[in-house]
Amino acid sequence: MRVVFAGTPEVALPALDAVAASRHELVGVVTRPDAPSGRGRRLVASPVAQRAEELGVQVLKPQHPRDTEFQAVLRSLTPDACPVVAYGALLPQSALEIPVHGWINLHFSVLPAWRGAAPVQHSLWAGDEVTGATTFRIVKELDAGPTFGVMTERVRADDTAGDLLSRLAEGGAGLLVQTLDGIEAGSLEAREQPGEGVSLAPKILVEDARVDWSQPAVAIDRQVRACTPAPGAWTTHAGERVKLGPVRVSDREPIDPGVLEVTKNAVHVGTATAPVELGRVKAFGKKEMPAADWARGVRLASGARLGD
Template identity: 40%
Template sequence: MRIVFMGTPEFAVPSLKLLVEQNYNIVAVVTQPDRPKGRKKTLTPPPVKEAALSLGLPVLQPERMKSADAVAAVAELRPDLIVTAAYGQILPKGVLDLPRLGCINVHGSLLPKYRGGAPIQRSIMNGESSTGVTIMYMAEGLDTGDMISVVELPITDEDTSGTMFGKLSIAGAELLGRTLPSIIAGEAKAVPQQNELATYAPNLTRADERIDWNKPARAIFNQVRGLSPMAGAFTYLNGEVFKVWACSADDEAGDPASNAPGTVLRADNNGIQVQTGKGVLSLKEIQPAGKKTMNAADWLKGARLEAGTLFGDGGAE
């Protein structure tokens, strides 16, 4: 068995490590190129590359998997099976047709819901009570292939994208370990997706990160959790970006008829209470412009924020 593994972020690392621990023959790891990161734009390898090198595995980093050179490089590896997990690029037909056992993907949602690049974040942002991992055969469409196995996990109010990425990465690796023997033996039972039930989870944009105070407190609460700890949800305060990393929601409090959505109702040791389109959002962890993430109550010790101040006022994209 010659396996090529394709993945990029931390989500994919447990699946790669499981394959090595279970003594599968990984002939190469394909991942995205190193990218600039942080304020200093330091060229940084993706987590899968770091894991692969620590495991002594050869690494390929094509800029575009659809390029003829990239397809040829994978073809030279003569894979029997390609395993992908959050690789970040769509595989062309020339790659999908290479392995005799096909290409399988460890996808972070309960397909056919949340096809696409940001299934975990959007599941939380949309207020789902559960999500999961689906292992599927890859096809030319976007996450449209037949499903092989599924595991479901609950999403609690305490969960963020960060915690769910961790849970699902482990669950996905364990599911992969249980599923591979049947694939290799040719006994896997693949089930076609019900395309009429499909929903999509496109990659996040700047617009997804901006808080709309006209929405209910619960919806903003889900948005904040879904964007933490990656990009973070933001609003504007005095024309400058003001990020919200943690909060709580009370949909029965406040009165949008008396206070415009985005109005600060109170700022004290309990945090910052803001009127929304329905209910009140209490900001717990925040990041004012030019500062580090901090507890809202701690920030208020050295900053003045009066009741009646309006969040979201001003600011340019």
């Protein structure tokens, strides 16, 4: 089939590479416009745009996919299908109707669970033991289109959102190509999603990532891992924000929520249940470092409090 791939961030690269290496003809790539990056705020092409240029494939960067000029160019490419991974813009009906077999999205959850922008983060935060990825045909309603295929992945006890998303991106790339193969062969039929089991996964904002030390240790562990690497879990000390890497639930005696217990080699924080041991931290204006080094640098002592 003739396909036009749509995607933007690095997580879409395994799927783009898999589609490019498949028997299907990659005739174009759609991605978000160049965006400011770094201290100089220089415009930088998306990871998908950069890889497409390396592959020698035409790149389309519409301000919005409803743009008539973009749709005219897409129509001229006569795609049979448009595989999509984390493109980042809502597709209007006029664009959805251009490819013969529609836009085929790779979504990182087992639908209808976790529809939305942050399925992996919400799955980790909720404590799911198994998650996965699903291919489906995009419709107007968010992540509600009929599904083609699914893969599952066990969630590991120390997974961060970055770890889990990386594995799903690799495994999902194969699923996406298999879906395109099945559509071409006529052997794959899309099935409507069940009406039960729907859950939503909206984007996690910086405000959502603030740790509440009055929560149980297990909940805090899940929150921090779900927010790693982005937007990054955080707390405050002396009125300044401190970013937190993954923590470890400790078997030490309980401490009052938010209160620190500082030793030479470790920093523990009280929660509603067991304490957690801090891993790596990043104070405002400082480099990331082990919690014990940070504690020495700011002369923290047992009895101090986080989240003030």
